[in-house]
Amino acid sequence: MVDPTVSPKWLTKVLMDGGSGLNIIYAKTLNEMGVDRTRLHPTRVPFHGIMPEKQAMPLRQIELPVTFGDQFNYRTKTLTFEVVGFPATFHAILGHPCYTKFIAIPNYTYLKLKIPGPGGVITVDTSFQRSYECEVECCGHATAIVASRELAAIKREVTEEASHTKKSSRSFEPTESSKEVLTDPDSFEGKTARIGTMLSSE
Known part of the structure; x- marks a missing residue:
C-alpha cells in the first residue's frame, strides 16, 4: 500500500519487477490518488526498457511512503518514484530499489513476496487468476x-x-x-x- 493516508483502492495493480532499476508510478495514478503536485520535484535522467527501442523521460520524481503488511505486522519505507505520463495497465511498478530497501525475497512460481517484519515474516501474495487477468490486459x-x-x-x-x-x-x-x-535574341519578350x-x- 502506497501512502497509508491515501485510500489504497487505486493501487490494486502494482507490478513487482525485480529486474527494473527504477520504481515507477503513472501520472494518472497520482491524479486518482489526489496527490499534491507540490510534492513532485524535477528530474532530467532518461531511462530505457519501458518503451521498446526508445528512451523515456520521466515527468517528475516523487517520494512516497510504501507499507507492506497489516496493522499487526508491517514495515514502511519511503521510496523514490519516477513519474511517467504514458498509459499503462498497472498503477505502479516497484523495482529493484524497493526489493533492496525492504530486503524482500520474491518467489515468482508461487506469486509470493517475503519481507522481514517486526512481528515475523510478512507475506504478500496474489491469485493465479488475478495474475492471468493482468497478463491478458497487458498483452491487449x-x-x-x-x-x-x-x-x-x-x-x-x-x-x-x-x-x-x-x-x-x-x-x-x-x-x-x-x-x-x-x-530569340532580337525579341523583347525575353x-x-x-x-x-x-x-x-x-
Whole structure:
C-alpha cells in the first residue's frame, strides 16, 4: 500500500519487477490518488526498457511512503518514484530499489513476496487468476500500441510516397547541368529555353 493516508483502492495493480532499476508510478495514478503536485520535484535522467527501442523521460520524481503488511505486522519505507505520463495497465511498478530497501525475497512460481517484519515474516501474495487477468490486459494493451504505431508508420509512408510521386510528375530534373538561353535574341519578350552546358556552340 502506497501512502497509508491515501485510500489504497487505486493501487490494486502494482507490478513487482525485480529486474527494473527504477520504481515507477503513472501520472494518472497520482491524479486518482489526489496527490499534491507540490510534492513532485524535477528530474532530467532518461531511462530505457519501458518503451521498446526508445528512451523515456520521466515527468517528475516523487517520494512516497510504501507499507507492506497489516496493522499487526508491517514495515514502511519511503521510496523514490519516477513519474511517467504514458498509459499503462498497472498503477505502479516497484523495482529493484524497493526489493533492496525492504530486503524482500520474491518467489515468482508461487506469486509470493517475503519481507522481514517486526512481528515475523510478512507475506504478500496474489491469485493465479488475478495474475492471468493482468497478463491478458497487458498483452491487449501492448497489441493496441503496436497496432497504432504500425498504422502511423503506414500513413507516414503513404504520405511520403504520394508527395514524392506528385513532385516527380510535376517537375523536370535534368540529368546534367544546364543553362538558360534566349530563344530569340532580337525579341523583347525575353523568352528563354534551357539547354545542356555540354552542347557545342553550334
